[in-house]
Amino acid sequence: MCVDERAYYIILRRRSGGAAISFNVGSLGDAAALVRLKGKHMPEVFSGLVSHLSRRGSAVPLRVTESEEVYSVREDLGPVVGAYLLMLWKARNYRKWESFLVQLLDEKLPGAANAMSLFLEAAIDYSKATRGQERRRRGSSLSRQALDVFSSVLRQFAERVLESARATSRPAPA
Numbered sequence: 224m225c226v227d228e229r230a231y232y233i234i235l236r237r238r239s240g241g242a243a244i245s246f247n248v249g250s251l252g253d254a255a256a257l258v259r260l261k262g263k264h265m266p267e268v269f270s271g272l273v274s275h276l277s278r279r280g281s282a283v284p285l286r287v288t289e290s291e292e293v294y295s296v297r298e299d300l301g302p303v304v305g306a307y308l309l310m311l312w313k314a315r316n317y318r319k320w321e322s323f324l325v326q327l328l329d330e331k332l333p334g335a336a337n338a339m340s341l342f343l344e345a346a347i348d349y350s351k352a353t354r355g356q357e358r359r360r361r362g363s364s365l366s367r368q369a370l371d372v373f374s375s376v377l378r379q380f381a382e383r384v385l386e387s388a389r390a391t392s393r394p395a396p397a
Contacts, residue, residue, distance in 0.1 A: 230254070231301025233282070233308075235269040235292045242266050246305045255364045257347070258308045268317050272307075272324070276300070279328055302340035303327060309346060310377035312370045323381045326388065335384045342380070346373040 232247040232254055242265040247254035260268070273294055276282035281297040296304050307324050311317060326332050327339065350369035365373075 229301070231296040231298065231304065232285070233269070233272065233294050233296055233304060235266060237266070237290050242269075244269050244272075244308065246308045248301070248305070257305055257343075257364050258312065258370070260308060260311055264317055268311065271321055272304070275321075275325060275328055276304070281328070300328070300336075302343045303336045306339035306343040306346075306377060309343060309365070309370065309374055310381060312374035314374070314378065320378070320381060323385060326385070332384050332388055338380065339377070342373060342377055346370075349373070 229248040230250060234245045234247060236243050236245070241261060241263060243259055243261040244265050245256040245260075246258045247256050249255050269292070273282050273292075276294070276296065281300050282294045284292070285295050286293040307320070307327070310320060314320060323332075327336050330336070346365055346369045349372065350364070350366040353366050353368045
């Protein structure tokens with residue numbers, strides 16, 4: 224599945240057992256969930272993500288009910304959002320990565336948004352290659368192996384990009 228030719232959706236589902244965010248690619252009626260995150264902080268993560276995207280005109284509400292919120296993500300940012308959510312897989316501190324997202328959306332990290340899109344493509348390719356090695360999981364099209372590998376790689380990438388941005392923004396010592 225090539226992420227360049229699709230529509231992108233972020234969905235928050237609230238259930239009695241908790242909440243889940245999914246990043247879906249495809250047509251609204253037939254979209255595949257690439258990444259699915261569950262946990263008690265998901266409503267907060269979703270709210271922050273939608274808020275940051277909406278301020279930039281990059282998220283459009285399609286359906287908002289008490290149990291489900293569905294937003295369409297602007298096509299050029301869809302892969303970036305997907306990679307960001309992939310980065311949050313097994314992250315312990317979601318807030319830590321919010322500044323990275325904001326700087327990506329504000330285009331303050333040259334080349335990083337494109338790299339994030341490429342990481343998502345690579346995760347999809349890797350998942351296809353490793354899919355036969357594990358049982359099909361519910362909720363996500365990416366294999367567990369791809370989720371584990373690329374989430375940690377993306378967090379390391381984000382840390383290095385932020386370090387580099389801080390280093391270049393500091394005045395040179397006199």
